[in-house]
Amino acid sequence: MRYLGAMVGLALLGLGTTAVSGQETGWQPIETAPLDRQIVLGRQDGDIFLVALGFWEVVDEPPFDGGRWSTQKWWDALPTHWLDIPPPPGASPPP
Numbered sequence: 001m002r003y004l005g006a007m008v009g010l011a012l013l014g015l016g017t018t019a020v021s022g023q024e025t026g027w028q029p030i031e032t033a034p035l036d037r038q039i040v041l042g043r044q045d046g047d048i049f050l051v052a053l054g055f056w057e058v059v060d061e062p063p064f065d066g067g068r069w070s071t072q073k074w075w076d077a078l079p080t081h082w083l084d085i086p087p088p089p090g091a092s093p094p095p
Helices: none
Strands: 002-005 017-022 022-027 039-045 046-057 066-071 081-085
Touching: none
Parallel strands: 002 046
Antiparallel strands: 017 022, 039 046, 039 081, 046 066
């Protein structure tokens, strides 16, 4: 599997137990993603797993559907997985 995006290193961390394409990773289903902070978003596109930093954007314009995932990268489909942004190297983990 190939990883594309600015956060390639994050995609390779493997910090959890959710399987993406048969590999144990830290990726969680998008349905479980927090809506109150920036996270790493990912989606499968054939044999490529795309990643980007993103956040939930509240939408208050028609069709008033509540919100959408927003990233700096343009995707033609919704993200399918998410991952917390890990602390920088040498940083203490949060309490």
